[in-house]
Amino acid sequence: MNTSPTESSSAPLTETPEEISRRRFFEKLSIGLVGLCTAIVGVPLIGFLVAPFFRKVPEKWVTLGKPDDFQIGKTVAVTVTDPSSLPWAGVTAKSAVWLRRVSQDGFIAFSVNCTHLGCPVRWLEGAELFMCPCHGGVYYDDGAVAAGPPPRPLFRYDVRVANGEVQMKQAIVPISTTL
Amino acid sequence: MIKILKIVWQWLDDRVGISVLLSPMKHIAPQDSKWWYVFGSATLVAFIVQVASGVALAFSYISSSSQAYETLLFITNDAPFGRFLRGLHYYGASAMVLMIGAHMAQTFLFGAYKFPREMTWTTGICLLAFTLGMGFTGQLLRWDSTAAWSVVVAAEQAGRIPIIGDWVAHFILGGNTIGGATLTRFFAVHVFVLPGIMFAFIGLHVWLVLRHGISEPPVAGKPVDPATYRAEYEELLKKSGKPFWPDLAWRDVIVSTLLIIAIAVAAFVVGPPLLDKPPDPSILTADPRPDWYLLWYFGLLSLIPDRIEGYVMIGFPILIGLFLLFIPIWNHKGERAASRRPWAIAMASLSVIMIGALWWEGQQSPWSPNFEAQPLSEKVVGATSGPVFTGARLFHDKGCLNCHLIQGFGGRRGPDLTYIADKLTRDNLVIRILNGGTNMPAFSSSLKPGELDALVAFLETRKRPLRSQDQANDAASSSTSATK
Numbered sequence: 001m002n003t004s005p006t007e008s009s010s011a012p013l014t015e016t017p018e019e020i021s022r023r024r025f026f027e028k029l030s031i032g033l034v035g036l037c038t039a040i041v042g043v044p045l046i047g048f049l050v051a052p053f054f055r056k057v058p059e060k061w062v063t064l065g066k067p068d069d070f071q072i073g074k075t076v077a078v079t080v081t082d083p084s085s086l087p088w089a090g091v092t093a094k095s096a097v098w099l100r101r102v103s104q105d106g107f108i109a110f111s112v113n114c115t116h117l118g119c120p121v122r123w124l125e126g127a128e129l130f131m132c133p134c135h136g137g138v139y140y141d142d143g144a145v146a147a148g149p150p151p152r153p154l155f156r157y158d159v160r161v162a163n164g165e166v167q168m169k170q171a172i173v174p175i176s177t178t179l
Numbered sequence: 180m181i182k183i184l185k186i187v188w189q190w191l192d193d194r195v196g197i198s199v200l201l202s203p204m205k206h207i208a209p210q211d212s213k214w215w216y217v218f219g220s221a222t223l224v225a226f227i228v229q230v231a232s233g234v235a236l237a238f239s240y241i242s243s244s245s246q247a248y249e250t251l252l253f254i255t256n257d258a259p260f261g262r263f264l265r266g267l268h269y270y271g272a273s274a275m276v277l278m279i280g281a282h283m284a285q286t287f288l289f290g291a292y293k294f295p296r297e298m299t300w301t302t303g304i305c306l307l308a309f310t311l312g313m314g315f316t317g318q319l320l321r322w323d324s325t326a327a328w329s330v331v332v333a334a335e336q337a338g339r340i341p342i343i344g345d346w347v348a349h350f351i352l353g354g355n356t357i358g359g360a361t362l363t364r365f366f367a368v369h370v371f372v373l374p375g376i377m378f379a380f381i382g383l384h385v386w387l388v389l390r391h392g393i394s395e396p397p398v399a400g401k402p403v404d405p406a407t408y409r410a411e412y413e414e415l416l417k418k419s420g421k422p423f424w425p426d427l428a429w430r431d432v433i434v435s436t437l438l439i440i441a442i443a444v445a446a447f448v449v450g451p452p453l454l455d456k457p458p459d460p461s462i463l464t465a466d467p468r469p470d471w472y473l474l475w476y477f478g479l480l481s482l483i484p485d486r487i488e489g490y491v492m493i494g495f496p497i498l499i500g501l502f503l504l505f506i507p508i509w510n511h512k513g514e515r516a517a518s519r520r521p522w523a524i525a526m527a528s529l530s531v532i533m534i535g536a537l538w539w540e541g542q543q544s545p546w547s548p549n550f551e552a553q554p555l556s557e558k559v560v561g562a563t564s565g566p567v568f569t570g571a572r573l574f575h576d577k578g579c580l581n582c583h584l585i586q587g588f589g590g591r592r593g594p595d596l597t598y599i600a601d602k603l604t605r606d607n608l609v610i611r612i613l614n615g616g617t618n619m620p621a622f623s624s625s626l627k628p629g630e631l632d633a634l635v636a637f638l639e640t641r642k643r644p645l646r647s648q649d650q651a652n653d654a655a656s657s658s659t660s661a662t663k
Contacts, residue, residue: 052360053349079461086359090245092327093358096461112463118335119328120463122550127578128625133466134332135481136548136582136592138620146620149485172355173331175338175348179489 057084061160061167064109070101070166075123075141077112080171095171097157098123098130100141109168110143111155115176121154130154151176207420208427209395215289216393218282220431221438223381225275228442229313230374232268240320242366244359247322248457255451266446272314274442276472279307284527287506290515291394294405297507299387302380304503309377311472316369318470320362327357327458328467330365339489357460392416393423397515405512466547475534478541548581549590559586561640570637573630577622585641593619600642608635 015023060083070076078099085093098110098121110130112120119134129146130139138147143154155174160167192198239258241250254261283303286292292300315333319326330351338348353360395415421427452470456462469477476496483491517524552575557563560571574580582592603611612634615621626634 052354053346057355077461077463082356082358086244088243088245089359090243091248091457091459092244092361094459094461095356096463113331113335116335118331119467120460120465122463124578124581126576127622129578129620131548131550131578131581133547133550135546136618140620141625147615147618149488151485170355173334173352173357175345176335177338177344177348179339179341179493 060084060170061162062170064097064099064159064166064168066164067101067105067107067161067166070099070107072101072103075100075110075125077123078109080168083170096120097168097171098154099159099166099168105161107159107161107166108143109157109159111157111171111174113155113173114150115145115152115154115174116148116150118173151178203389204424204428205422206389206392207416208393208423209415210419210421210427211396212393212427213396214430214434215285215396216427217431217434218278218285219388220428221435222275222278222282224435224438225271225278225442226377226381228267228271228439229275232264232271233370233374235264236268237370242320242363242370244322244357244362244458247320247362248454251321251323251454255454262450263443263446265451266449267442268317269451270442270445270449272317273472274438275310276314278438279303279310283307284531288517288523288527289394289397290403290517290520290523291397292507292510293403293513293515294408294511295391296387296394297511299384299391300507301504302384302387304500306377306380306384307503308500309373309380313369313373313377314470314472316365316373319365320369321452321454322362322458323455324458324462324465325455325467327361327460328465329469330357330361332467336492339492341493357458397517399514399516399518401515402513403511403515464550466550468541468544471538471542474541475537476541478537478539478544481544481546482537482540543591545591547590548578548592550581552580552589555580555585555588559588560637566633566636567640568637570633570635573634574637577625577630577634579634582619596638596641598641598643600639603638605635605639608638 062080062083064078064080075098077096079094079096082089082093082095096112098112100108100110102108114121114132114134114137116132116135116137119132121130121132121137121139123130128141130141130143131137132148132150136148137145137150139150139154140146143156145151145153157171158169236254239250239254239261241247251265255265256262258264286300286303319330334348334351337351338344340347349355350364352358353364392412395412456465468474479495480488480492514520554575555571560568562568562571574583574585580589582590584591584595584597586597599608609631611619612626612631613621613623622631
């Protein structure tokens with residue numbers, strides 16, 4: 001004779017203290033084991049997703065060119081390749097910086113990201129201004145905010161001249177974290 | 180033959196329980212549930228289109244930062260039906276968003292979220308959020324220049340979240356910058372995480388519809404009383420209820436069919452959204468914009484004052500979300516008819532007007548400079564040499580035209596300068612150019628000697644032309660004066 005799932009799973013009407021104790025034990029044991037199984041699978045899973053973001057990536061210097069490649073007073077876009085990129089990054093391993101030569105040995109490498117929302121700013125040669133296509137943020141040639149919503153000047157990367165080359169610290173997307 | 184098929188069916192049905200599984204389709208519903216009630220099933224059908232077309236696309240799409248763009252080019256240009264399929268997926272998403280909007284508006288205006296269907300509404304709001312999440316991640320899977328830069332914008336927005344912002348931003352980017360780890364996370368979220376959650380929530384949503392029944396159309400003067408509603412509803416079903424299938428479902432089938440035809444026609448005729456340049460972050464001519472269903476939010480963030488932007492960016496979606504989730508908690512009884520709830524009509528209308536207006540502004544983006552502005556023609560300038568001509572050239576070369584309009588040419592970020600000489604004197608013009616102003620850079624350090632004079636000379640010619648009548652009047656008054 002068939003019994004409904006409700007009938008078969010319901011507890012007997014009368015239970016001895018031993019039966020109650022035994023039932024509670026199995027209940028707790030089962031819940032505990034489910035928790036253990038979840039932890040066995042879940043902890044490495046969460047770790048896999050999260051751990052890479054706590055790993056410190058060593059900052060490397062990348063070469064932008066020879067000093068003579070850049071004229072004093074000019075700002076040019078220089079393409080750089082991320083030396084730490086994953087093998088399948090393809091074109092996304094590339095990025096760009098706006099490099100300005102201010103003197104014989106002085107270079108400024110500006111992030112291309114607008115400090116408002118990260119859009120790529122463009123250099124207007126004639127106007128000597130950086131302008132953002134998204135919300136019209138404008139910066140002077142030294143990266144200072146000239147107009148629009150950007151909350152701070154263009155981010156500058158560390159630059160050095162070493163071994164006859166202009167080098168900069170690896171390009172990252174600078175994140176504005178203040179409200 | 181038919182007899183054999185019948186036997187096979189009976190055996191299968193007995194062992195598998197197909198009839199039992201489909202029996203909810205025949206649940207009794209109020210017979211007055213007519214054309215207003217078709218949007219929920221239409222949303223479900225659009226979702227099914229998304230699942231089917233998405234699975235098909237996944238047969239060719241490679242979720243690698245280096246290859247996704249090429250596979251999209253292949254799907255669009257070479258794969259049989261590929262262009263159609265991409266279009267189907269894009270317009271299916273658009274249809275789903277539209278149908279959710281219609282379904283929400285109908286549910287809200289009919290007061291169908293009230294007792295005992297509060298959680299049906301709440302799960303629906305969650306599904307709206309997941310759908311918008313699917314829309315955004317889907318746009319990013321269209322791995323072109325716009326998508327790559329949209330990831331940066333998303334990371335910058337996330338960076339504003341207090342305390343955990345930096346971490347979330349780096350999670351979105353997949354590191355310190357766009358790279359090999361960026362696309363795969365959006366692929367996993369778009370293809371596995373969100374659809375999995377959505378299947379669960381759609382199941383829960385439909386279960387709640389079956390549990391509490393399809394709400395009857397509201398009647399003015401018949402408020403919801405939690406103490407008596409269930410008994411009244413049962414009585415209504417007993418008296419005049421009809422099985423959903425097939426008595427009521429035919430309308431849903433008709434509307435869903437029309438929806439699929441509309442999606443297919445749009446996919447075939449208009450085609451999928453064009454791919455932008457490759458996702459190469461060293462290409463700096465990108466101009467990231469969200470797809471149309473998030474364009475209104477882009478418009479909102481662009482129009483609010485800068486000093487509160489961060490708070491709105493983070494707080495607005497949270498507040499709207501909480502408001503929508505908790506509507507049925509503080510408004511779970513009373514009148515359902517829209518005619519007795521004028522505030523409900525006002526809220527729904529205002530929402531549509533607000534989203535529509537912001538969408539239009541987002542579409543126009545007057546706050547964005549026009550980088551395509553060409554030098555003004557001789558006809559507009561009115562000179563082919565001299566300071567005015569030089570000034571017009573400088574007006575273009577110095578980037579003024581990117582933000583200002585002259586006779587309809589240029590950008591709209593700043594004021595229209597077509598008739599600026601009617602408003603500002605020469606001295607005013609000089610001050611503005613040298614010192615800048617609100618949202619305008621100062622040009623004092625970048626103008627060479629003589630350039631300021633040329634610019635001002637050009638701007639001084641930007642006057643409203645005298646109308647012939649005015650000229651005639653001027654001539655008449657001159658001749659009268661001369662006679663006197």
